[in-house]
Amino acid sequence: MSNTVFLILALGPLALILALIAVQRANTVDDAYTGEVTDRWVSSSTGTYGTTTRCMIRIRTDEGGELAVAVDGRTYNALDVGDRVVKTPGARWPVRSE
Known part of the structure; x- marks a missing residue:
């Protein structure tokens, strides 16, 4: 269980950053x-x-x-x-x- 929590806490911020970058690029392409x-x-x-x-x-x-x-x-x-x-x-x- 502690490995799962650690994995979620470690990868959560990375996934959020990647999602923000994808949204920013999508908005730029739609301009x-x-x-x-x-x-x-x-x-x-x-x-x-x-x-x-x-x-x-x-x-x-x-x-x-x-x-x-x-x-x-x-x-x-x-x-x-x-x-x-x-x-x-x-x-x-x-x-x-x-």
């Missing part, structure tokens, strides 16, 4: 907006497992809001300041508007 890229930058940090690089773009939405969006390297290189972008529900990252 939809259009706007213009106003800034882009790369930030790096060095940790235990080496250097981690984050590619970021700032978007001014057509509704007047500002978003800072983490994107993959391909999306970062495809978009430049001044580009019109569209993010559709289900898409992971915004793409250049045609």
Whole structure:
């Protein structure tokens, strides 16, 4: 019995954290907006497992809001300041508007 209680107490918080991450990603994928890229930058940090690089773009939405969006390297290189972008529900990252 004590092993079962220990297992539940040890794995409970991990399961909660994983569920929160899944919900956050699901909400991000469901977002939809259009706007213009106003800034882009790369930030790096060095940790235990080496250097981690984050590619970021700032978007001014057509509704007047500002978003800072983490994107993959391909999306970062495809978009430049001044580009019109569209993010559709289900898409992971915004793409250049045609």
